[in-house]
Amino acid sequence: MSSMNGGTSRAANPLCHLSLDQLQLRTSEKWHAFPRDVLPLFVAEMDVLLAESVVRAITDAVTRGDTGYPAGTAYAEALAEFARKRWDWEGISVERTAMVPDVMRGIVEILDVISCPADAVVISCPVYAPFYHFVEHTGRRIEEAPLGADQRLDFAALEEAFERAAQHGPRPVYLLCSPHNPTGTVHTANELATVAALAARHGIRVVSDEIHAPLVMPGAVFVPYLSVPGAENGMALMSASKAWNLAGLKAAVALAGPAAADDLARIPAWVQESPSHLGVIAHTAALRDGTSWLDDLLDGLDANRRLLADLLTEHLPGIRYQPGEGTYLAWLDCRNLGLGDDPAAVFLGHGKVALNSGPSFGTGGAGHARLNLATSPELLAEAVRRMAAATAIATAC
Incomplete structure (x- = not known):
């Protein structure tokens, strides 16, 4: 067990199976859009291995040439x-x-x-x-x-x-x-x-x-x-x-x-x-x-929701965060930080953390950022630490 993920078994939690080095081998948008030193928590991709039932179905189809x-x-x-x-x-x-x-x-x-x-x-x-x-x-x-x-x-x-x-x-x-x-x-x-x-x-x-x-x-x-x-x-x-x-x-x-x-x-x-x-x-x-895999994922995401709330309270208490009841996305109200309409730009520029820009979501998005918490507890904690450091740099200028 690990206190980092709220007591959820790391062996069962799909979010705990990949290291940063392994993730950086990926070529999809999440891990390709920014330089290697940026921690990407923006686009809706999860840092997981696929459910075994899905891997088996795809592999079997390719083996038999079923690609029509x-x-x-x-x-x-x-x-x-x-x-x-x-x-x-x-x-x-x-x-x-x-x-x-x-x-x-x-x-x-x-x-x-x-x-x-x-x-x-x-x-x-x-x-x-x-x-x-x-x-x-x-x-x-x-x-x-x-x-x-x-x-x-x-x-x-x-x-x-x-x-x-x-x-x-x-x-x-x-x-x-x-x-x-x-x-x-x-x-x-x-x-x-x-x-x-x-x-x-x-x-x-x-x-x-x-x-x-x-x-x-x-x-x-x-x-x-x-x-x-x-x-x-x-x-x-x-x-x-x-x-x-x-x-x-x-x-x-x-x-x-x-x-x-x-x-x-x-x-x-x-x-x-x-x-x-x-x-x-x-x-x-x-x-x-794949429902058993999904249940394990939901447990891991729920632990990450609570972990994120704790991390923000400790490192960035100025951010208002109401954990969502669904999705693996966190909507962060950063207006009290004094980072302007697009705090994601500050987190990227000063902290090397990529989040989604709040204003892109339309009216009500200014001063907000969207964070994808479908990652390991360790990377989530590192992201918040970087965001806190970026906020300190930006507000000291």
Whole structure:
């Protein structure tokens, strides 16, 4: 046992299996974007080895030369079984699913079938930066509905944004992030039912990005948007990519409520043929056989959440941090440190720690930074020490 990770067994914790030297051999974005002396805790990649079931599935496929185009419904079937066991949700009908290359591409395709470029898209900010990039690339207008001070949905702000969106075009959309990135907020069933009721009142279609759904910490419960009353014409996107660290093996599933099946069917066939076949195999194996690995990961992430809170209290008490109920992302309020709108730039420049820039998440992001805590307890502790040193240097100037 180790006090560094809150008593979690290091042998079982997937976050404790790789050294810094081993991680620096990786060529993915997280370990390639910055020089070797920078500690990267930004992009959503985890410092883990893959679940054995996933490694076995990929290796077997490559051994038999099974590297063609994706086909069949195995991914959707595995997701439906996972949802039944994990969330006690029987609501995934394989007939109302479609494979898509990844969640963001799926969002764009859904926007194209349920709205047009003249329509507005509502987002609850601060929120995952690609929401802005992808929506704006389609030519659609963005209406922001800022979160409340408690980092939860502010329904007064949301209704105001819905009203503005409804005036702008005939088929407005609300792009929901559930669990929320970057705050880690897990929306309750009552909150989601309120979203559905407001959306119905204002003629808004809801599309829910649920990529972080398996990453919910002890004490919190993930509620699929399509499971709440009033969500029958909603759509959602899910993927095993975040929970099992499979971002490089692209595949996702789009789901439709009973009243949205015809919309889902209009997604072009070539889009549904675009996921990686190896990705589909890997994601299917993760959902079917990787739950024990996921449980060990969640224990390790929960320990890291508590460790981060302790480290910040000791080294950077000026940072306000409310541990999220989901995801492996920490939303750090650094406004009391006096580091300006973009504290991540200070941590990088003076401390050689790469975090995500708060302003990139939209309104409410200034003075914040997002930290990826899916790493070893040792690297997390080193990152906070570097951030504290960077703050001391910056504020002494």
